Amino acid sequence: MSELERKWWFQSIVSILTMASTIGLLYAAGLPPFRYSAAQWGVWFFCFVGLQRLFSFLGWMTVLIVSPKTITAERA
Numbered sequence: 085m086s087e088l089e090r091k092w093w094f095q096s097i098v099s100i101l102t103m104a105s106t107i108g109l110l111y112a113a114g115l116p117p118f119r120y121s122a123a124q125w126g127v128w129f130f131c132f133v134g135l136q137r138l139f140s141f142l143g144w145m146t147v148l149i150v151s152p153k154t155i156t157a158e159r160a
Contacts, residue, residue, distance in 0.1 A: 088147060089140060098143055102136045109135075 088094055109131055115124055 086144070088144060094143060094147075098136060098139045101139045102132060105135050105139075106132045 089098075106128065110128060113127075115127070120128065
């Protein structure tokens, strides 16, 4: 985990986007809310982890493009 991923503001943005996307995807897939079986929890977990890594990567790339000194200063 990079220093950027440890910052509270970065983690909160990634978490909010991940939760909203996961709930939206599960709703679109037709999974009933709050009545999950073990298999549905597995689907939810894999969806959540995959989207969390995706949004973390996209956020990292956005910060790298917008303000490269934020990331390169940590490595110096």
